[in-house]
Amino acid sequence: MTNLIKEERLKKNMTQTELAALVNVSRQTIFSIETNKYIPSVLLALKMAKVLGKKVDYLFYLSEQD
Numbered sequence: 001m002t003n004l005i006k007e008e009r010l011k012k013n014m015t016q017t018e019l020a021a022l023v024n025v026s027r028q029t030i031f032s033i034e035t036n037k038y039i040p041s042v043l044l045a046l047k048m049a050k051v052l053g054k055k056v057d058y059l060f061y062l063s064e065q066d
Helices: 005-011 016-023 027-034 042-052
Strands: none
Touching (some): 005 016, 005 042, 016 027
16 A cells, blocks of 8 residues: 655645644654555544545555555
């Protein structure tokens, strides 16, 4: 799975720490999601989508390898 969390976060001039605080996780969790080392739960994905003002299926999508 691939995601656009970093790109959308940067469009909002938001740091990893700020996004993490808004969705109640650590900055390290945001880093892991952005680098595709961690796939978030549905609840966390929904929270991030709400904060970033995007739909979950826009932020997270399957790559050709999936």
